[in-house]
Amino acid sequence: MDDLDEKLLELKDTSELMIDLAYSSLLYNNKEIAEEVVLMEEMLDELANDIQRQAIERVVQDRDEGKAFTVIKLAAAVEEISDAAMQIAMVTIHDDEPHPVIRLSIKDADTIITLAEVKEGSDLVGKSLGRMRLASQSGMWIVAIKRGRKYLYGPDKNAVIEVGDVVISRGPPDAEKYFQDLCTGQERLEEP
Amino acid sequence: MYDIGREQRLEKYDLAHATVREMLTEMKDISEIMVDLAYASIMFDSEDIADEVKNLEEDMEELSKNIRIKAMLSARTHKDANKLSSLLEVAAASRRISNAAGDIVKLIECEVDKRPFLTFILREAEEKIKRLNLTERSDMVGRMIGDLGVESETGMRIIAIKRGKRWIYDPEEETKLKAADTLIVRGTDDGYDVLRSYANGEENWPVYPEEEEEED
Numbered sequence: 001m002d003d004l005d006e007k008l009l010e011l012k013d014t015s016e017l018m019i020d021l022a023y024s025s026l027l028y029n030n031k032e033i034a035e036e037v038v039l040m041e042e043m044l045d046e047l048a049n050d051i052q053r054q055a056i057e058r059v060v061q062d063r064d065e066g067k068a069f070t071v072i073k074l075a076a077a078v079e080e081i082s083d084a085a086m087q088i089a090m091v092t093i094h095d096d097e098p099h100p101v102i103r104l105s106i107k108d109a110d111t112i113i114t115l116a117e118v119k120e121g122s123d124l125v126g127k128s129l130g131r132m133r134l135a136s137q138s139g140m141w142i143v144a145i146k147r148g149r150k151y152l153y154g155p156d157k158n159a160v161i162e163v164g165d166v167v168i169s170r171g172p173p174d175a176e177k178y179f180q181d182l183c184t185g186q187e188r189l190e191e192p
Numbered sequence: 193m194y195d196i197g198r199e200q201r202l203e204k205y206d207l208a209h210a211t212v213r214e215m216l217t218e219m220k221d222i223s224e225i226m227v228d229l230a231y232a233s234i235m236f237d238s239e240d241i242a243d244e245v246k247n248l249e250e251d252m253e254e255l256s257k258n259i260r261i262k263a264m265l266s267a268r269t270h271k272d273a274n275k276l277s278s279l280l281e282v283a284a285a286s287r288r289i290s291n292a293a294g295d296i297v298k299l300i301e302c303e304v305d306k307r308p309f310l311t312f313i314l315r316e317a318e319e320k321i322k323r324l325n326l327t328e329r330s331d332m333v334g335r336m337i338g339d340l341g342v343e344s345e346t347g348m349r350i351i352a353i354k355r356g357k358r359w360i361y362d363p364e365e366e367t368k369l370k371a372a373d374t375l376i377v378r379g380t381d382d383g384y385d386v387l388r389s390y391a392n393g394e395e396n397w398p399v400y401p402e403e404e405e406e407e408d
Contacts, residue, residue: 001312005312009313009316009317012313013317016318016319019224019289067309069302070310073295073298073302074310076295077292077295078292078296080288080289080292081227081289084288084289084292085285087282087284087285088281091278094278095275098275099276099278099279101279102282105220108214109221110221110224111221111224133380133382135347135379135383136379136380136386138347139341139343139344139347141319141347171343172341172344172349174343174344
């Protein structure tokens, strides 16, 4: 992968994280997360511009205008997804309390969002997300970790969970209870 | 203005009776599956999947119109209207996501030889879209997706199934898996490896003691 490819990938992955975060901000009426989505959107705007500019520069060099066209179109579409995430986040920012129906709708969805505090004795403590294979083990994908007053958004596989962390994750409804119990230590992770 | 197929498609949303809440959930679900399907159509160069994305985009248009109407009818006071307006904002955002997915599948119409790099990039994404075949040796055969709990067990979401020439998009919990199905799935690499070992019959689907489920 070259530099342009990597930027495009970052754009895609971040846009998806933003959607998860935007819905989380609505569900928990959390303005801090919503503000982060706004910041990410600004960053992605820059990134998308960068990608588009770089794609055009390449045409001058390699005359592959077909590839440049594809890159520019894709970047624009992904940017649209990040704009949509921001639109959702703005509802959280502007409303004192979002319409209760919004929350209920989010809770009923095929993919749910859940939040849990990690207690002492939980199997999640001390190991990296990658090593635990948390997503495949529990079905839940971590979108953010709150540690003290700080947030870690879109933790990568090297992130390590600590006691007291509040974990926001996304996944199928039938995985919620197991995940919650993993966080409290009532359930154990299967050894891989 | 729509053909029969169109009307039949819309039946499942029961727009006449669906509540604002149900429609918003539906719109969130559809917008998310559309993004996955859009990337899948590019990765596997599938016009069928691209067509489904276009159909879903039209469904979203209908849902979006209907949710607005329902919301307007239910507002009694200025305060109501104010709160509903943010609800509609969320609906509009999911529609926007669906439009973006629609734009992504349009790339399928571009020159084929200009897209391999996209497949290459998408293969490196955090959550990947991949394909696997269900062999007859697998004990997943004949069982329902919801009973297996495919996503909670492996972290892999089945976004589409190809059965012979037919496609099943965003399969239901009640959808039964069959031998020789091709599953299009989304998730992590290790989730994929786990699911593949079940799908090709190398491993048996895990069984948990009944009583655990009946607790609490």
